Amino acid sequence: MAFAITQSCCADASCVAACPVNCIHPTPDEPDFTSTDMLFVDPRACIDCGACADACPVDAVHPVERLTGPLAGYAEVNAAYYDDRPVAESVSPLFHEWGPPSFGPGTPAGAEPLDVAVVGTGPAGMYAARELLLHSPSRVTLIDRMATPGGLVRYGVAPDHPATRRIAESFAHMHAHPRVRMRLGVEARPDELSARHDAVVWAVGASASRELGVPGEELPGSVDADTVVGWYNGRPDVPADAVEPASRVVVVGTGNVAIDIARVLTADPDDLAGTPIAPHALVALRSGAARSGVPREVVLLGRRGPETVAATAPELRELLGRAAVPVVVDDHDPRIAPSLDGPGAGLLRDAARTPVDWSAPPAGPRVVFRFHSAPDRIDGVGRVRSVRTVGVDIPAGLVVRAVGHRGRPVPGLPFDDARGVIPHDAGRVAGRPGHYVVGWIKRGASGGIGANRRCAAETVGSLLDDAAAGRLPARRRPWSRWRTAVRG
Ligand SMILES: Cc1cc2nc3c(=O)[nH]c(=O)nc-3n(C[C@H](O)[C@H](O)[C@H](O)COP(=O)(O)OP(=O)(O)OC[C@H]3O[C@@H](n4cnc5c(N)ncnc54)[C@H](O)[C@@H]3O)c2cc1C
Ligand code: SF4
Ligand code: SF4
Structure with missing residues (x-):
């Protein structure tokens, strides 16, 4: 075995x-x-x-x-x-092969402990804090604008993925570390923080959803993925009525977040009942299914062909493995069959293929992939009624744009508007000594939780190197007066 x-x-x-x-x-x-x-x-x-x-x-x-x-x-x-x-x-030798010894970053013996503010308690902030605590005697102030720590582990990871959410427990061990203090529910600002800390690590994520840029995007019933995910995860700033499930939902995008949304919206509400899903979302999913008389159908629109699906294999495997919710590829375009039979098709080659009649009512529960179908516009009077794409109208009561995230600027720090990130060199914020970035605000919105671990190692390595070389700016006020450095 x-x-x-x-x-x-x-x-x-x-x-x-x-x-x-x-x-x-x-x-x-x-x-x-x-x-x-x-x-x-x-x-x-x-x-x-x-x-x-x-x-x-x-x-x-x-x-x-x-x-x-x-x-x-x-x-x-x-x-x-x-x-x-x-x-x-x-089949490797019984033990790891030993390479040359490598010593991680650290501070010189006898050096004064650094006082570092880490802004953001998502995976990137927590991995950065862990690196600092492991490799130096630093004292870490963890700051988050939310009253509950965790970033996307708490408010992004789907409720039916309890194993993934468990990583929050290992991060929570650090909250009680004797060299850590937590400041939650506060919005951080660069100059105030740098006045009282030797260094500031920005781990603020990429919380803005990319837009489609099509007419009708602003109609009620057209929402971004961030809203849907925040809604079913009970994020305090997303109202309980921000999302109204419909018998057919069109999700624009084929990445992991789009798949999460398709899976949750088509799940049997009874199966979701034992998960941390927000109670208002569960009630809405139950009553929506009862009202419309049919379980929900979710249509995923992909701009290009099946070989360009952005979701990872584990997410697709899970979606395809649900016996009660078939996955169908709309065979509406002559390019689709060759792509699905070709080498780059991946797991979707196992999905059923059939041309879908969009004038018929939803055949749910099911998930439909429709490729070569960027939306041209969203139609409706006072509320979303349909999505127009390559000559066909797909009736829908809810449209979700899941075409990626981008970072928001932090006042006082440089920002690369084209990429939605803070520009940096190995984690050092360009032109702002003493400021560092990590996670999605550094790399852009891609990569799972684990990718932030290596990212944090690089950033903290740069920070500790700068400390050892005397490159950190002198702070103006003592650490003990930090309380005034952040505002609620
Ligand atoms: C919907 C969704 C589901 C995902 N599911 C998975 C999954 O199942 N498995 C997986 O491996 N990866 C998953 N990911 C990817 C994973 O969540 C990211 O890799 C990771 O969260 C990025 O970490 P981060 O710390 O950079 O950002 P975040 O997790 O977004 O954390 C940023 C934190 O900064 C805080 N903040 C922002 N601005 C300020 C400010 N000015 N002052 C104070 N605090 C501030 C925010 O409140 C937040 O807590 C998912 C991503 C999304 C969007
Ligand atoms: S640690 Fe290695 S050897 Fe042990 S169970 Fe896991 S994979 Fe197998
Ligand atoms: S890489 Fe991390 S998450 Fe994946 S199996 Fe190993 S320990 Fe678990």
């Missing part, structure tokens, strides 16, 4: 160092690591010790004999990663 890594893996690589036989790949120093959605256990080398399962913060690793239901296929998924890797290459 062996262990296998499953759907909730966020590729943070915690298990790699735990494995005594080096049979989890790709490792962070292997080329595939930057592009992989998840890591894989080599069943030929696994000695079944379970160390990886203990190390995993999101409960993604299980013995293969216990993989049932939606996780059943993951033994094969793990093994398949090693198919084209010869045994001699993949």
